[in-house]
Amino acid sequence: MTYTGHVQxxxxxxxGPAPPEGASFRLELVSAAISExxxxxxxxxxxASVIGxxxxxxxxxxxxxxxxxxxxxxx
Numbered sequence: 001m002t003y004t005g006h007v008q009x010x011x012x013x014x015x016g017p018a019p020p021e022g023a024s025f026r027l028e029l030v031s032a033a034i035s036e037x038x039x040x041x042x043x044x045x046x047x048a049s050v051i052g053x054x055x056x057x058x059x060x061x062x063x064x065x066x067x068x069x070x071x072x073x074x075x
Contacts, residue, residue, distance in 0.1 A: 003025075007012040012027075019025060044051065058068065066072040 003014055003019055005012055064074045065073045
């Protein structure tokens with residue numbers, strides 16, 4: 001069963017009848033206002049401090065990653 005609602009004064013308010021007392025539920029946010037003050041950062045921005053820092057890797061590390069991680073035969 002699906003229940004809908006909204007946030008009012010920091011509390012969840014159901015638009016219709018509430019679920020029975022003691023019922024378990026999962027909350028899924030379907031829409032939200034996105035703040036203009038702090039835009040989301042990209043993957044590259046988040047990990048900029050570690051991107052390109054690996055040293056002493058084999059020249060074929062990218063093409064043979066399964067070999068180096070799991071012991072599979074080299075390609």
